[in-house]
Amino acid sequence: MDTIWAPEGLGSAGPKYKAVVTMIRNHIATKALQVDDRLPPVRDLAWRLGITPGTVARAYNILTDDGTLRAEVGRGTFVAAPKVVGRPLNLIEIDPVRHNTGGDTDEVNLYSPHLPNGGQAELIRRLLIEVAQDPPSGVMHYPSRRSAQAAREAMADWLQGTPIGPVDEGDIVLSLGGQNGIMLAFQTVLRGRRPTVFVESLCYPGFRRAAEALRADVVSIEMDGHGVLPEALAAAAERHPEAQVLCTSPEVHSPTCRFTPMERRAEILAVARRYDLQILEDDCYRMGRAEGEGYRQLAPERGWYVSSLSKSITPALRIGCVVPPKGMAGALHRTAEHSFFGLATPMIDLTAKLLRHPDLPKIMAASREGVERYVKVAVNTLGGFDLHWRRDVPFVWLNLPQGWRASAFCQAAEKVGVQVRAAEEFAARDANAPHALRMAINAGVSLKSFEAAMERLRHLLEHPPEQINV
Known part of the structure; x- marks a missing residue:
C-alpha cells in the first residue's frame, strides 16, 4: 500500500489539501484502499508527499466530516464503510402503529395539549433518517x-x-x-x-x-x-x-x-x-x-x-x-x-x-382539523356551561357553576379518571384565583374516550357537592 502515496499523484493545480482529498477518494474508488484500511499518520504522509502536516490534517478532517474516513482516538484514521443512501423507511421503522388518534382509555389527562397526528410523525421519522445519513452540519462541530x-x-x-x-x-x-x-x-x-x-x-x-x-x-x-x-x-x-x-x-x-x-x-x-x-x-x-x-x-x-x-x-x-x-x-x-x-x-x-418540506402545510392543516373535532366534542358536551373556546386552539376554559370550587372539582374529576388544571395554577401564589379550569385537548386518546371524559365532567358540573365543610 505504501506505493500508492507518491507526490506525483497530487498534480500541480489547485490547493494541495484538495489534491490530497481527491487522491484518497480515487484510491478508494479503484479499491487501492479498502474499508477498514488504515491511512498513514499525518506526519508520515506529509513527508512522503512533500507537503506540510497541516495540509494533510485538513484533508483528513474533510473526509472524516463527510463520512469517507473515520478517526479512532489512539489508533489512527481508517477508511469508513460507505453510507447507505435512500434506505427505505420500513427497514428501520421503530413503531409501525399510526398515531392519528390514541387508543381507548378511561384515564384522560387534560393538563397539556396532545396534538393529533396529521402525518408529522411519519415525516419527522423520515427526515431524521435523512439527517442521520447525510447531516449537512456534520456531527463533529x-x-x-x-x-x-x-x-x-x-x-x-x-x-x-x-x-x-x-x-x-x-x-x-x-x-x-x-x-x-x-x-x-x-x-x-x-x-x-x-x-x-x-x-x-x-x-x-x-x-x-x-x-x-x-x-x-x-x-x-x-x-x-x-x-x-x-x-x-x-x-x-x-x-x-x-x-x-x-x-x-x-x-x-x-x-x-x-x-x-x-x-x-x-x-x-x-x-x-x-x-x-x-x-x-x-x-x-x-x-x-x-x-x-x-x-x-x-x-x-x-x-x-x-x-x-x-x-x-x-x-x-x-x-x-x-x-x-x-x-x-x-x-x-x-x-x-x-x-x-x-x-x-x-x-x-x-x-x-x-x-421547508412541501407536505408540511397540509400536515398542519390536518392536525388543526383534528383539534377542531376534539374541541367540537367538548363544546357539544359542556356548552351549556360558561365555556370559552376557539376552533383552532388546543384547550378550553371553563368557569365553574355555583357550588363548585376549583380545587374540589379537580379532585372530583381525578376520581373519575380526568385530570384538569385549576385557575390557581395560572395565578400568583397570593392571588384570589377564579373558580375556573383549563382543559387541554388530548388527541393521545381516542375521540370516543375524550367524549366519555367530557360526559363524566358534565355529570360532575350538574351535581355540585351538597355537603358544607365546617
Missing part, C-alpha cells in the same frame, strides 16, 4: 450562527404571514422551545439586581418561572375579558419604576382562550412607551391565522416575539424561536451563544428540512 443559517431561513419562511413586521434570518434566534425563548429574552433585557417583570393576573406559568429563575420580582396586572387593563398597568408602572418587561399573550391567551383586540393593544402600547417597558409576546398556542398585529409590528423598538412548533407540529422536538426588536438581534444572539451555544447540529438540520 459546535453549532454556530453560520451552521444554523439554513434553519433560521426556514423559520423566517415559516413565520411569513405572521404580522410581526419584517423578519429575515438574521433577526431570528432559535431556541429550545418557547420556554427557553422566554428565558433568552429575559436574559437579554433585564438589568439591575432586582428587576421587575409584569405579567397578566392569569397567565402562562412559564413567565413567572423564568422571571423568578433570574431573580426578578413578578407583579401581576389586573385584566378583563380583553386582556391587561391599561390603567392598572400604568398604576403598577408608577409603583414599580424598576419594571422593565410586560409579558402578554394577545392572540391566544392562556389559560382563558381570550383575544386582545387592536384598540386594547394600542392602549397597552401607549402605557409601555410612556414607562419604557419592553413587551414580550408569547404566540405559542395559536394554530390558525393571526387575527391582529403583533407588538413587534406595532412597536418595532420594543416588541419581542416568541413562538415554537410545540402546539402546531409537535412538542417533542423542543424547537422555538425569538424575534427581538430591531437593533437587538446581536445581543440576543450573544445571549443564546453564551447560554448553550445553539441547537444541536442534527436538530438544526432537521428544522431546516422540516419547515
